[in-house]
Amino acid sequence: MGMTTHSDWTPEQQCLALGALEERKEKAKKEKKINNESLIAGSAMYYYCQICSILTDVLPETHTDPPKNYCNDCQAMLGAGFSEEKQKFVNWKMETCPACNGRGHRGRNYYTKRLVICRRCHGARHILVEDEETICISPRA
């Protein structure tokens, strides 16, 4: 059993981060997304942040290391208790991911030799099991 963890970020920091996230999402909306499926064989692969959709990685088609799922800013938010599902900061309890037993992946794909990232924890190796919302106090209010 994990312990409930409160974010190290103050409510003001959380609000600023949420505002910056909205700005990244807006920026990402204006950028043309490249669909890897539509590229010819041998093309580089484009990966986008799962939260804000900005470009996080461009890797050769033959890459075997997993791509970055999140940009640095969103990764930091996740570390401070941001819930991807709720799109809010929460107080959380970390537990080892039961789907991958804390490995973060489910072995390598037989054909591509790429690590198959765990769908439950998205490679984070742990899951949030309590998601009580924190109160966001807007610094602009």
Ligand SMILES: [Zn+2]
């Ligand atoms: Zn992001």
Ligand SMILES: [Zn+2]
């Ligand atoms: Zn997992």
